[in-house]
Amino acid sequence: MIEVRLFATLRKDRGKVMQLPASEFSDGVSILEHFAIPREEVAIFLINGFHSKPEDPVKDGDILAIFPPVGGG
């Protein structure tokens, strides 16, 4: 399974943490499509805690964390 964590405004109507079958997704782009998240709404895309691109491959056991543009402090 692939764990997908959504944050901030991306959670609206989608949820916080979802498990997806790894066999159905080859990369982050396919996961964004699954959740109907427009590419331009994604500012930080983490795979297992490291900054990645949606084009990067995903595999069973990965944890994805996806953030819209947010801010710092």
Added chain:
Amino acid sequence: MAKSYYEKIARINLTTGEIKIEKLDLDLARKFIGGRGLGTKILYDEGVATVDPLSPENKLIYITGPMTGTASPSSGRYMVVTKSPLTGMIACSNSGGIWGAKLKYAGWDALIVEGEAPDWTYINIVDDKIELLDARKYFGMMSEQIDEELKAVHGPKSSVLNIGPAGENKVLMAAIMNDKDRAAGRSGVGAVMGSKKLKAIVVTATRTNIEDIIHDVPALKAANAECLKIIRENSVTGQGLKTYGTAVLVNIVNNIGAFPTNNWQGSYYTKGDDISGETLADTYLVKNSACHRCPIACGRVVNVNGKVVGGPEYEPLWAYGGNCGNNDLNTIDEANMLCNELGLDAISVPCTIAAAMELYQRGYIKEEECDGVPLEWGSTKALIEWTKRIGQPDSPLAWLMSSGSARLCEHYGHPEISMSVKKQEMPAYDARAVQGIGITYATSNRGGCHVRGYMISPEVLGLPQQLDRTVTDEKAFWAKTFQDLTAVIDSMGNCLFTSFALGAPQYAALLNAATGTNYTPDELLVVGDRIYNIERMFNKAAGMKPEDDRLPKRLYEEPITNGPSEGQISKIKLTLPQYYEARGWVDAFPTDETLKKLGLDECVGK
């Protein structure tokens, strides 16, 4: 001639009651801009570096920048510059709200407060009139109540700055509060105010803008409009910070495994979402709030047990949360409120409690020392009670904790447990997981601090471009550039958060229009470099040693034990020499050649 200054400084001696009006040296203002830069230069020139920070010989400078009170974005800032009793080095604490703008509207660039009042006193400023008034009846009151009572006396148009009980008690982590919930929070500036028996400064101004001293009003309007457009169109400053505040960082930083837990023994908090900006928005958030002329409006207003008050930033969410093993958001809101009421630094105080919890965990602090409130990880009772006790110390352990984690841990023979730099507690980003922020922590002139070169912006948020947080390449150069630009912004009187959207060209346009200078963006960064170096020379005169530019041993000897960044360690020993080279420093201090190059000839040979 430089504009956007009223060219007036009030020198107020609390010992004698004498108030002198001095003319601002415009050449100095041009060279150091104002605020942080000019305040430090004045303090350096007046020989304050060698004095006891809590003695009458220390000076407390409240200073605006040339942009303070203009219509430029987020321009309500003022700075408190003094010698820190926490670090023994330079302190410059920066605050928003509207007090700073009102001081400027009243016609003052700065106040220099000296000496020690015979009894509790407050300063009342109405335009060009300054008087010293009896503050004894406000002694012991919480900061918010003082604000309300003084406003009742001086009218709704007044703005109040004050210290709460922590400042009265000379707690080394005491803050100066203004406009109820805004704080010049760090480095114990509130203790210096308390040592002078100065309870508050009230400002009322007839002016509502400073257009009478702007060099080129149409040019400033044009520069403002351009900056506002950039800020509004930027997704971080236009929407992100407004919606979630800085609290949105909890989940980001936790998900990269840079969120220290239990006093930096771990760096990933499994319950992080419980204390996140998203959860805050779904639960206790009432609305957002904004400082003077701020289009970003990152402030949080929360409901704490039925009371509507200023809410926590990211730092206290982390410090009272994961760093103390606590996932109860209401407790964090309440503890943050207590910090505002008592007048305490909401970073250093919870970090000191976290250090005490580790001392307790390891058996160095005994249960019998805890007066019925054991320092157990995640104890909500301990977080609330020990915050109160630090603000109003009433036991040997409370007094020890009120002096910060470095002195506390030193007392118990375990200085390595204090997660501090130059005796000031580090904020909420693990420098083992984010290499560049470690450089700014280690080399910050005011000790452990994230807002002296916010490397989280490129290394985590990808602004202005994404850097790999795990590598050291070019990080020294980036850290220096961020430090220099930050020094400029802090000296201008704009909020650092504007820099998520704006860069040196926009700041140069604002400053040139307001003051009549002709700085290029590169020249402005040289001014920032000069300011960074005068701070460093202040620290050198104050007795700083090269070994003070260091991170706690845990960060370079103990790899992260959990989460996505497990196994990572700070490479500060590699990056520090690179940083010194980029600065033109040898063994932590500028060479004479560097000082001359920056126009700091008066520091040569010192």
